[in-house]
Amino acid sequence: MMDNSYEAVMSRKNEIMKKAVGIDYSQFESGSIAFDYEDMMKKVGYTLEEMINIQKSSGVGETKIYEMKNLTKLARKFSEDGKGARIFVKDEAANPSGSFKARRAANAVYHAKKNGFKGVIAATSGNYGAAVASQAAMYGLKCIIVQECYDSEHKGQPEIIEKARKCEAYGAEVIQLSVGPELFYSFLELLEDTGYFNASLYTPFGIAGVETLGYEIAMQMREMVGKDPDAVICTNAGGGNLTGTARGLQKAGAENTKVIGASVDLKGLHMASDKQFNKKSFTTGHTGFGIPFATTPDRSDVPRSAARALRYMDRYVTVSQGEVFYICEAMAQIEGFERGPAGSVSLAAAFSVAREMNEDEIVVVQETEYTGAGKHIQPQLSFARNNGIDIRFGNPEEQIPGVNIIFPESPGMIKAKDLDMIKIKKSYLSKTLESIENINEKDVKYLIDEINESREFVLDYLKANNIKIVEG
Amino acid sequence: MKAIKGQWVKIHSIVLTSEERAPQVPDDTKKVPLELWVKGYVLSDAEIGDLVEVKTMTGRIVKGNLVEINPTYRHSFGDNIPELLEIGPKLRKILFEDGE
Numbered sequence: 001m002m003d004n005s006y007e008a009v010m011s012r013k014n015e016i017m018k019k020a021v022g023i024d025y026s027q028f029e030s031g032s033i034a035f036d037y038e039d040m041m042k043k044v045g046y047t048l049e050e051m052i053n054i055q056k057s058s059g060v061g062e063t064k065i066y067e068m069k070n071l072t073k074l075a076r077k078f079s080e081d082g083k084g085a086r087i088f089v090k091d092e093a094a095n096p097s098g099s100f101k102a103r104r105a106a107n108a109v110y111h112a113k114k115n116g117f118k119g120v121i122a123a124t125s126g127n128y129g130a131a132v133a134s135q136a137a138m139y140g141l142k143c144i145i146v147q148e149c150y151d152s153e154h155k156g157q158p159e160i161i162e163k164a165r166k167c168e169a170y171g172a173e174v175i176q177l178s179v180g181p182e183l184f185y186s187f188l189e190l191l192e193d194t195g196y197f198n199a200s201l202y203t204p205f206g207i208a209g210v211e212t213l214g215y216e217i218a219m220q221m222r223e224m225v226g227k228d229p230d231a232v233i234c235t236n237a238g239g240g241n242l243t244g245t246a247r248g249l250q251k252a253g254a255e256n257t258k259v260i261g262a263s264v265d266l267k268g269l270h271m272a273s274d275k276q277f278n279k280k281s282f283t284t285g286h287t288g289f290g291i292p293f294a295t296t297p298d299r300s301d302v303p304r305s306a307a308r309a310l311r312y313m314d315r316y317v318t319v320s321q322g323e324v325f326y327i328c329e330a331m332a333q334i335e336g337f338e339r340g341p342a343g344s345v346s347l348a349a350a351f352s353v354a355r356e357m358n359e360d361e362i363v364v365v366q367e368t369e370y371t372g373a374g375k376h377i378q379p380q381l382s383f384a385r386n387n388g389i390d391i392r393f394g395n396p397e398e399q400i401p402g403v404n405i406i407f408p409e410s411p412g413m414i415k416a417k418d419l420d421m422i423k424i425k426k427s428y429l430s431k432t433l434e435s436i437e438n439i440n441e442k443d444v445k446y447l448i449d450e451i452n453e454s455r456e457f458v459l460d461y462l463k464a465n466n467i468k469i470v471e472g
Numbered sequence: 473m474k475a476i477k478g479q480w481v482k483i484h485s486i487v488l489t490s491e492e493r494a495p496q497v498p499d500d501t502k503k504v505p506l507e508l509w510v511k512g513y514v515l516s517d518a519e520i521g522d523l524v525e526v527k528t529m530t531g532r533i534v535k536g537n538l539v540e541i542n543p544t545y546r547h548s549f550g551d552n553i554p555e556l557l558e559i560g561p562k563l564r565k566i567l568f569e570d571g572e
Binding site for chain 2: 005006070073074077119142143144149150152158161162165168171172173174175176177178179180181182185186193194270272273274275325326329330332333334373374376377378379380381382383385386391392393407411
């Protein structure tokens with residue numbers, strides 16, 4: 001009989017993964033730190049045209065973009081003369097499963113079907129679960145979603161419980177676990193047991209699926225305003241949303257569009273802590289995922305992640321939970337669009353960033369998400385209040401994640417905070433080069449691409465850390 | 473309460489005991505077991521708390537203790553948050569009433 005202890009299953013990780021994803025990642029490895037990212041995307045991903053067709057046939061994509069005229073007007077009231085870019089939002093809630101994640105799922109599930117898998121499994125507490133379940137329903141595949149859902153008192157985040165309902169509405173089996181990274185162990189065991197496809201968020205199929213989103217933004221904005229957007233803001237967690245969108249913008253030739261990542265600031269909360277699990281009011285789109293995934297992309301459920309945010313991110317900002325809830329409410333109250341809270345992270349950032357930009361400039365928020373019981377600002381806030389979180393109006397500067405949620409006294413107080421990109425890039429280098437003494441020229445080129453910096457930047461870092469470049 | 477064979481139920485099990493948890497988990501998490509809940513059709517008559525087998529939506533047979541019969545969803549829109557009510561009127565005032 002197979003040994004299914006934690007250690008035994010984890011030690012079989014690579015063979016389980018190879019079978020369940022159908023990708024031999026070793027073909028892209030150089031033997032040292034570098035791997036061929038573009039070759040991986042080309043060989044196992046799909047072309048943009050193929051993706052557009054796959055998504056079209058499953059009702060995904062081609063969502064509308066709306067101008068947020070009242071939010072723009074409001075932002076201008078709190079801007080210097082001549083400032084206040086036009087804010088547009090791509091309404092990704094219109095996808096079959098209610099979020100942009102349908103794009104990631106469409107390709108993954110199509111690929112699973114094409115390769116004869118009987119079912120798909122995804123480990124996710126977020127919108128991706130519903131997306132995979134919805135696509136599996138279309139293709140007649142079985143589907144299992146594994147969620148991290150409850151703390152040790154069996155208290156669950158309302159939005160995660162709602163997502164379980166949504167997955168089950170599409171016919172999926174939902175496995176709910178208590179807090180902890182060993183979710184991955186349960187996930188591996190299930191893959192081994194069922195032989196289903198690992199519809200990981202981080203395969204080339206999934207990430208390539210988001211390229212259509214960036215591509216559509218460029219095409220639609222050219223049609224609507226006659227030019228490319230000056231900035232596109234992507235909510236950033238695992239990095240796939242930003243990576244795919246940026247690649248799609250590039251494929252559309254939108255060379256001058258700045259790509260800005262935005263995350264909810266959850267500084268100080270430990271993501272694997274049982275006690276802190278329900279102290280947060282956002283289960284994704286936050287810095288607890290955004291920063292670790294940016295600085296160590298290969299921490300996911302595949303050996304090499306196709307989501308590599310630092311390659312594409314021009315700027316990275318954070319917003320507070322109170323600011324996001326506030327702007328989500330504002331979107332309903334003055335724009336007439338009621339959407340889910342997590343999708344409003346980049347809108348809160350856009351409201352702030354727009355005020356730095358000129359009036360004739362364009363900023364696009366590239367997603368919205370569905371809303372409903374559990375997945376709504378009120379149940380999230382009500383849950384927070386019941387967990388002892390202080391909710392009040394005030395200055396968002398005073399926010400402490402896990403202690404309070406502060407609605408801005410005035411919309412002018414909404415202020416996206418820049419994270420230090422140089423520090424994040426150095427952190428990437430330090431993690432990637434940990435206990436390494438020599439690298440080769442191929443590695444240097446790889447590092448330049450990975451952090452999207454100059455050769456001098458990388459060489460300076462190597463020199464300062466006594467890492468030598470050798471032949472090989 | 474008694475579940476009858478073939479009824480839709482929810483079961484609970486311990487995946488890893490506190491001692492079996494991964495080395496990297498924080499101390500507060502290490503103190504508690506990794507728990508699992510899943511739904512399925514119960515394969516035998518049983519009382520709440522009994523160890524049973526269920527057939528899940530994908531046809532897997534899973535063992536666990538019966539915790540709920542005919543489980544449903546009870547999540548909601550939560551309690552009213554009075555502060556939320558203030559946001560819309562404030563913004564409308566700034567946008568549409570302040571000396572346009």
